Amino acid sequence: MKLWKRLTICLVALLVSFGAFAFAGRADFGDYGGDSDYGDSDYGDSDSDYDYDSDYDDDGYGYGVGGVSGKDLLLVLIIGGILFAVAFNKGKKAKQAQQGYVPGAAETDPSTLRPAEEYRQVDPQFDAAAFREKLANLYVQMQQAWEAKDLTPLQPYLSGAFYAQADRQLDRYRQNKQTNHMERITVLDVSLTGWKQENGHDIMIAQLRTRLVDYVTDDTTGKLVRGSRTAEKFMRYEWQLERTTGVLTGVSAGTSACNCPNCGAALDINRSVRCPYCDSVLTDSTFDWVVSGIKGLAQKTVGG
Numbered sequence: 001m002k003l004w005k006r007l008t009i010c011l012v013a014l015l016v017s018f019g020a021f022a023f024a025g026r027a028d029f030g031d032y033g034g035d036s037d038y039g040d041s042d043y044g045d046s047d048s049d050y051d052y053d054s055d056y057d058d059d060g061y062g063y064g065v066g067g068v069s070g071k072d073l074l075l076v077l078i079i080g081g082i083l084f085a086v087a088f089n090k091g092k093k094a095k096q097a098q099q100g101y102v103p104g105a106a107e108t109d110p111s112t113l114r115p116a117e118e119y120r121q122v123d124p125q126f127d128a129a130a131f132r133e134k135l136a137n138l139y140v141q142m143q144q145a146w147e148a149k150d151l152t153p154l155q156p157y158l159s160g161a162f163y164a165q166a167d168r169q170l171d172r173y174r175q176n177k178q179t180n181h182m183e184r185i186t187v188l189d190v191s192l193t194g195w196k197q198e199n200g201h202d203i204m205i206a207q208l209r210t211r212l213v214d215y216v217t218d219d220t221t222g223k224l225v226r227g228s229r230t231a232e233k234f235m236r237y238e239w240q241l242e243r244t245t246g247v248l249t250g251v252s253a254g255t256s257a258c259n260c261p262n263c264g265a266a267l268d269i270n271r272s273v274r275c276p277y278c279d280s281v282l283t284d285s286t287f288d289w290v291v292s293g294i295k296g297l298a299q300k301t302v303g304g
Helices: 003-023 070-097 116-121 128-148 152-157 160-175
Strands: 178-198 201-218 224-227 232-244 256-259 266-269 290-302
Touching (some): 128 152, 160 178, 160 290
Antiparallel strands (some): 178 201, 232 290, 256 266
16 A cells, blocks of 8 residues: 555544544534534544555655655654544543543643632622623523524623634524524533633633534425434533633622724724624623633433
């Protein structure tokens, strides 16, 4: 087997091992949930039957080491890297499989963060319980807006870049005349992993465990396109939230003075965070926490 054929097999194995879930049909807000659980097919396990036939054509180039050609050495390094990555991935799977979950994206290393309880050192009025409740309520709002195919109500709570990304993803459903339904939405747990300061922002990392029924239908026929009307998906997400460093949790009735960044009008910011003069929605993290990113950490499906 020629070198490039071998390399192709190795690269395909690596991509399938860690990216298979990315190509499956996705659903829920931001398309983090999949038709099947992350990594469900167990591609890339060490007992795979890939052919590493040694009787391949030698093109006669490359330096040898101890009788091994340079290209063979490169191949050994690639295969070794893949086997190491697969072993690491299997260890991660085994840990989460104890709870029945199959892992997706890698979570943020807590050692890179300060403990969440220490955030009161920079914001004495920060209430972790109220913050977790806010995230739980926001999760439900996000799913409802996704199903309605209108994310406008979420603009104050998402960063500009993340809002644009989610709306582009949702546009596929609009164009295909499909609706992603979310039913029986339940937030099981919200925990704060920790926080850090970076590039002039306070960044808080949170994890959410949820349960919902998630499926897609055709708007014209009403027929099921993807998912199940009865199966429950148990999801683990990681949320990244940020706001400008120095902004503190309000202690008044919830209003604060500022100027509209669009038209410059003096405003009292309240829960609507909308300028009454130019109708701009204020999504700047200068005013409050906004979600700037979400990862799908793990998923399991119960029922059919």
